[in-house]
Amino acid sequence: MSEYILEMENIVKEFPGVRALDHVNFKVKKGEVHALVGENGAGKSTLMKILSGVYPHGSYKGKIIIRGEEQKFLNTKDSEAAGVGIIYQELTLVKQMNICENIYLGNEFEKYGIIDWNKAMAETKRLLHEVGLTESPDTKIVNLGIGKQQLVEIAKALSKNVSILILDEPTAALNEDDSENLLNIIRKLKQEGISCIYISHKLKEVKAVADTITILRDGKTIETFPNDEHVNQDRIITGMVGRAITQLFPRKEHTPGEVVLEVKDWTVYNPEVPDKKIIDGVSFQARKGEILGIAGLMGAGRTELMMSLFGAYGFNKSGYIHIDGKEVEIKEPRDAIEKGLCYLSEDRKKTGLVLMMDIKENITLPSLKKIASLRGINENEEIKIANRYVEALKIKTPSIEQKTRNLSGGNQQKVVIAKWLMAAPKILILDEPTRGIDVGAKYEIYNIMNDLVEQGVSIIMISSELPEVLGMSDRILVMHEGKITAELDWKEADQEKIMYYATGSGEDFSTMY
Incomplete structure (x- = not known):
């Protein structure tokens, strides 16, 4: 019997005018974590949609072999029956339903048309324990953080007795603690004999969790190799993009000009809890021809600050905005755009x-x-x-x-x-500008940012990736619980300093201007 639980042979998939997969070969051993990496458009998601039955047999060429038997999936139910589960980057949970209802939605325990909720609750408790969640099965999804929602998705997949689990960018929206917790769950699943196919642009995580790495480029299998001590991120990047990228962050020396945006005593209230402040008396400046980085942990208020300045979602707010030295009133995004303030959503x-x-x-x-x-x-x-x-x-x-x-x-x-x-724009806010995209596309976007700055645009960049903040920013503002706790020049900043202020240590800089 083959040592591989999964073999995909000579897979060809075409869309009108495009060959997305060109004779791709991909093999996974039982109980291994196999990373599938490549640039956006390399064919990773297309290959996994074939494996999970989204693209049915007959819509592609090639073979899928699981445990030595060829499979001809016509839909996702067929792939689940063969032990294949997939967790997408965009979670598929129903927010207003509870954990138990989500896990067994469409897969209920029933007899004579009556759902056995007692059995479902008991099984949900077992599954939650397996993925390290202590929440009650009747907890609504809307009351869980994104990290815990991701674990519910894994529990849902495990409820279908998967032997091959596909995780497509599972940590894209997670903070570092939640990401590390998820990686530990994957290691535990591996010990239980479950094979995990791990798709991620975060090469640090690939190095940390994968046993084997396969690289796709332009719809073709480039190479497969063990993830041993001889493999570093540069080695993986070269395979992905077909060339060496000597500098992940193409920093350029900028000479900031006059203040183009000044925010004074900006306070924003929670739309659902009118007395609760999301942003508390924030003041800051952004200059022409610079990249101003905004760092902070999830929930620090970075996105809410920028969305409220842009006039989105009707936040109840107070304070002052000055553009080019003149006070402006921004009630809706149209006002912001007309005044030269634009916002790229996360x-x-x-x-x-x-x-x-x-x-x-x-x-x-x-x-x-x-x-x-x-x-x-x-x-x-x-x-x-x-x-x-x-x-x-x-x-x-x-x-x-x-x-x-x-x-x-x-x-x-x-x-x-x-x-x-x-x-x-005079001021361009970039909220997580490289989330979920590959290293080659990131490099191109960084170069676009540099070009804009050289043209005199003021860029405000929110990023949860500290190397990105440190690698591209001229100045860095650190936020904690709706306040600015530090302003750092890029030459003095490092990850430890940023985390120190992001956790609320140090002086409050919110009223510095």
Whole structure:
């Protein structure tokens, strides 16, 4: 019998005008953690959708062999029956239902049409214990943090007796503690004989948890090798992008100019709890031609601060905003955009793009006034502008009429950047600008940021990845519980200092200006 629990042989998958997978071969041993890495668009998710039955047998060429038997999945139920479970980057839980209901949704214990909730609750307790959760099975998902929700997803997969568990970017939205906890759960599952296929752009985690690494590039299997002491991140990156990247963060010396944005005594209240402050008396400045990094732990208020300045979601707020020395009032995003303040959302799929619209429509959407007249939109001008940004940002697409939902994560992110570049911002807020994208696309986005700064744009960058904050920022503001606790020059900053202030130690700098 083969030592491999899973063998995928010569997999070919084509979409109109694109060969997404080109004779890919992929093998996984029983009880190993096998990392599948590659740039966005390399074919990782497509390969896993074939394995999990999302793309049925007949829509691709090649073979799937599990435990020595060829499989011909027609849907996800077929793959689950063969022991394959998948956890997507975007969680699929129903927030208003409890843990037990979510775990057994569509897979209930029933007899004569009646659900046996006692058995479901007992099994849920067992599964929660297995993944290290102490919550009650009747706890609603909405009351759990994102890290615990991820563990519920794993418990849900385990309830189906999986022997092969696919984890697609499982730590993309997690902080460091939750990420480490998840990696420990994966190690425990490995000891229990479950094979884990681990997809991640966080190469530090790949090094920490994987036994074997397979690299895909441009829809082809490049190589598979054991993750031993001879393998470092540079080795993996070279395989992913086809060339060596000698510097992950292409830092450039910037010479900041005059203050372009000044925020004074900015306070924001929780929409659901009107007396609770999310942001408490924050003051800061951003200068022309600099990258201002915003660091802090999850829940520190970084996103809420920037969204409220942008006029999103109708926060109850007070304080003062000055742009180019003049006080401005921003009631809604339209006001912010007209005044030169633009905001790239941390969630490109939910709030950054209209996925059913094509590339050119997404790029021009916030700036229609520039290409419209009483006669309507100048379509020739729209096409010309969209093509210019697609070329300038190296967006990989067959056409500007491609729906954005069909693009890889890195290319979707570039479309969002193109959208705001067309708006010609003075201040561009980038909230997690490289979340969920590969190292090659990250490098390209960093270069775009440098180009914008050289043109005099003020960039405010929120990032949960401290190496990114340290690698790209000119100045760093650290937040804790809605307040700014430190301002650091990049030359004096390090991870330990940032974490010291992010945990609430040290002086409160919120009223420094």
